[in-house]
Amino acid sequence: xxYGLVLLGYVLTFFVSISLYGxxxxxxxxxxxxxxxxxxKDYFPSYKLSLFTMIALFAVGLCESGCEIAVMLxxxxxxxxxxxxxxxxxxxxxxxxxxxxxxxxxxIAFGVVGLNxxxxxxxxxxxxxxxxxVFYVLSAFGVxxxxxxxxxxxxxxxxxxxxxxxxxxxxxxxxxEDMPRKESKLPFVNRFAEALEKRENEAIEKTRRExxxxxxxxxxxxxxxxxxxx
Numbered sequence: 375x376x377y378g379l380v381l382l383g384y385v386l387t388f389f390v391s392i393s394l395y396g397x398x399x400x401x402x403x404x405x406x407x408x409x410x411x412x413x414x415k416d417y418f419p420s421y422k423l424s425l426f427t428m429i430a431l432f433a434v435g436l437c438e439s440g441c442e443i444a445v446m447l448x449x450x451x452x453x454x455x456x457x458x459x460x461x462x463x464x465x466x467x468x469x470x471x472x473x474x475x476x477x478x479x480x481x482i483a484f485g486v487v488g489l490n491x492x493x494x495x496x497x498x499x500x501x502x503x504x505x506x507x508v509f510y511v512l513s514a515f516g517v518x519x520x521x522x523x524x525x526x527x528x529x530x531x532x533x534x535x536x537x538x539x540x541x542x543x544x545x546x547x548x549x550x551e552d553m554p555r556k557e558s559k560l561p562f563v564n565r566f567a568e569a570l571e572k573r574e575n576e577a578i579e580k581t582r583r584e585x586x587x588x589x590x591x592x593x594x595x596x597x598x599x600x601x602x603x604x
Contacts, residue, residue: 377542379410420479502530
């Protein structure tokens, strides 16, 4: 459907890319996510905005890669560094726009398939992303240290990752509603999904018991009132 590709691309872009050649991994992640949104737009048209933003990020990623390769080939770092700084700010701004548009699209998708409880998670993630970028700006201007800003960034990225995993697990094409959960090729994703699914099933069962208890108490209360009237 596309959520699996978005999940893989997100992990590559925002987690695996924390390495020496992160610029190359980010470029790959942008491409994988763009391909995922290309499929998702056929089911939920609102993901077109995420696709366009990801294409823009891929173009910026190409510029960043060009700068990095130029430095590796021995070009003057002094000439490339100002360009890299501008590219980084543009990239980070586009990432903020992407997250807002993507989470709004998730909110719409949850509403379409009737997962209204998940809509709250999408709104919560939007607030977390905005707070994270406030910390990012404060860090850029030296108001706070970089470590707290990075810590907050990791928190909201994990929150968004969990949301994407929820989309992957619970949203499927029409006609596949009764199909079992798809197994991922990544073992850690399967373990995480199984744990999350177990907690969700426990929460659903607990809610079902509470509803039955309320109905039972309401029925008993109705009987007592009828007896008093007699």
